[in-house]
Amino acid sequence: MDFAEKMQRCHEYVEALEEERRKIQVFERELPLCLELVTQAIEACKRELSGTTEDHNMHGQSECSEQTSSEGPVLEEFIPIKRTHSSDDDENDNNHDDDDHQEQQSQNKNKRNKSNSSISNNDHKKKSDWLRSVQLWNQSPDPPQKQDLPRKAAVTEVKRNGAGGAFQPFHRENSVGKSSHQAISKASPSVPASATSSIAGAVTGGTGGGGNKKEDKEEGNQRKQRRCWSPELHRRFLHALQQLGGSHATPKQIRELMKVDGLTNDEVKSHLQKYRLHTRRPSPTVHNNSSPQAPQFVVVGGIWVPPTEYAAVAATTTAGETSTISAANGIYAPIAAPPPAVPQNRQLTQSEHLQSEGRGSHGERGTHSNNSPATSSSTHTTTTSPVF
DNA sequence: ACTAAAATAT
DNA sequence: AATATTTTAG
Numbered sequence: 185m186d187f188a189e190k191m192q193r194c195h196e197y198v199e200a201l202e203e204e205r206r207k208i209q210v211f212e213r214e215l216p217l218c219l220e221l222v223t224q225a226i227e228a229c230k231r232e233l234s235g236t237t238e239d240h241n242m243h244g245q246s247e248c249s250e251q252t253s254s255e256g257p258v259l260e261e262f263i264p265i266k267r268t269h270s271s272d273d274d275e276n277d278n279n280h281d282d283d284d285h286q287e288q289q290s291q292n293k294n295k296r297n298k299s300n301s302s303i304s305n306n307d308h309k310k311k312s313d314w315l316r317s318v319q320l321w322n323q324s325p326d327p328p329q330k331q332d333l334p335r336k337a338a339v340t341e342v343k344r345n346g347a348g349g350a351f352q353p354f355h356r357e358n359s360v361g362k363s364s365h366q367a368i369s370k371a372s373p374s375v376p377a378s379a380t381s382s383i384a385g386a387v388t389g390g391t392g393g394g395g396n397k398k399e400d401k402e403e404g405n406q407r408k409q410r411r412c413w414s415p416e417l418h419r420r421f422l423h424a425l426q427q428l429g430g431s432h433a434t435p436k437q438i439r440e441l442m443k444v445d446g447l448t449n450d451e452v453k454s455h456l457q458k459y460r461l462h463t464r465r466p467s468p469t470v471h472n473n474s475s476p477q478a479p480q481f482v483v484v485g486g487i488w489v490p491p492t493e494y495a496a497v498a499a500t501t502t503a504g505e506t507s508t509i510s511a512a513n514g515i516y517a518p519i520a521a522p523p524p525a526v527p528q529n530r531q532l533t534q535s536e537h538l539q540s541e542g543r544g545s546h547g548e549r550g551t552h553s554n555n556s557p558a559t560s561s562s563t564h565t566t567t568t569s570p571v572f
Numbered sequence: 573a574c575t576a577a578a579a580t581a582t
Numbered sequence: 583a584a585t586a587t588t589t590t591a592g
Contacts, residue, residue, distance in 0.1 A: 407589075410578055434583075454578055457585075 191233065198229045411451045420444060421455060 205222045208215055413421070424441035425433055435453040442452070 408579060410590075413577080450579070453583080454580085458577065460584095 194229055194233055198226055198233070201226045201229065411447070413455055417442075417444065417447075418455075421452070421459070425459075 201222055205219065205226065208219055208222065211218075420442045421438065424438045427441055428437055433456075435449050435456055438456065439447050439449055439452045
């Protein structure tokens with residue numbers, strides 16, 4: 185009978201749902217309704233299962249509800265963004281907006297005013313367990329973001345955290361620049377919340393003319409809110425770098441390429457610095473794989489490839505076409521294909537050898553050509569060789 | 573008290 | 583733009 189079959193299917197579905205619930209459990213704070221929905225669905229299904237047969241009139245749809253159909257309508261409810269302004273800007277889907285009209289929003293270049301006063305807020309303090317406290321969206325009291333859901337538009341700044349990896353919570357702290365002279369009055373780094381089904385914005389966006397809340401207490405100072413270079417952000421960074429052919433890229437170019445709104449030159453610059461730093465021979469006496477136990481794929485020829493990286497970069501670029509880029513990839517983000525999934529494994533294979541990384545340290549994974557260790561920097565690999 | 577990362581200064 | 587220094591979050 186097909187009945188049994190149905191039961192079976194239903195059962196499976198419930199299991200799937202439960203697993204799903206486990207997954208989002210962590211984000212209870214961010215997705216309370218989502219959790220609730222799933223829970224309800226599970227219950228409904230179970231009821232149906234146990235409640236025996238027929239009369240699935242009322243909740244007949246429960247099972248299929250979230251799958252797809254209801255998704256649309258419901259989705260809106262989940263979107264944290266409350267658009268206060270009645271005027272819905274709906275037009276800004278995916279136009280171009282490549283241009284940088286992003287960072288400027290209220291990013292004043294003023295030097296910091298020296299006015300200084302008391303800092304009175306500590307709103308954070310009680311975030312001990314991150315997983316829980318991680319916020320996909322900043323819950324900062326200001327959702328001034330004009331551009332909401334960028335949808336598919338890549339341009340904006342949709343970034344996601346998490347995924348397979350590490351993501352760090354955003355910190356929203358206001359430390360006052362108590363520096364003696366100069367105070368920045370850069371715009372308040374308000375954070376947008378953009379979400380696409382499972383995506384959360386990771387990048388802050390400037391406030392538009394939106395209107396700041398009363399948050400910034402009349403002080404123009406404040407050390408810029410730290411920008412969190414989430415894996416995704418970094419991914420974009422790398423991507424941009426690749427497109428520019430290596431490290432020569434100027435921060436400005438990089439920033440533009442990244443198309444992340446709210447990202448400033450300085451931030452990129454800083455990040456670039458760090459990147460180069462790490463990129464350039466972490467050398468002296470760096471023995472990577474130390475553990476005799478053969479950490480499967482540690483490899484790391486390279487340098488500084490944050491956990492989540494690999495896949496991301498690979499993915500993007502692979503999809504991409506640029507040959508040159510690939511080279512770049514090879515260089516900086518060659519490694520590590522984690523056990524789980526990830527179809528494309530490159531040359532991660534021989535990991536075992538402790539490889540005389542020794543002093544050279546530079547991972548020369550590059551299929552070919554590589555700079556000499558000491559003298560030249562790693563940079564040119566891409567830039568020089570490929571025709572540009 | 574230490575470190576890495578980001579911000580800011582030169 | 584490159585590097586150096588300072589500040590700060592973990």
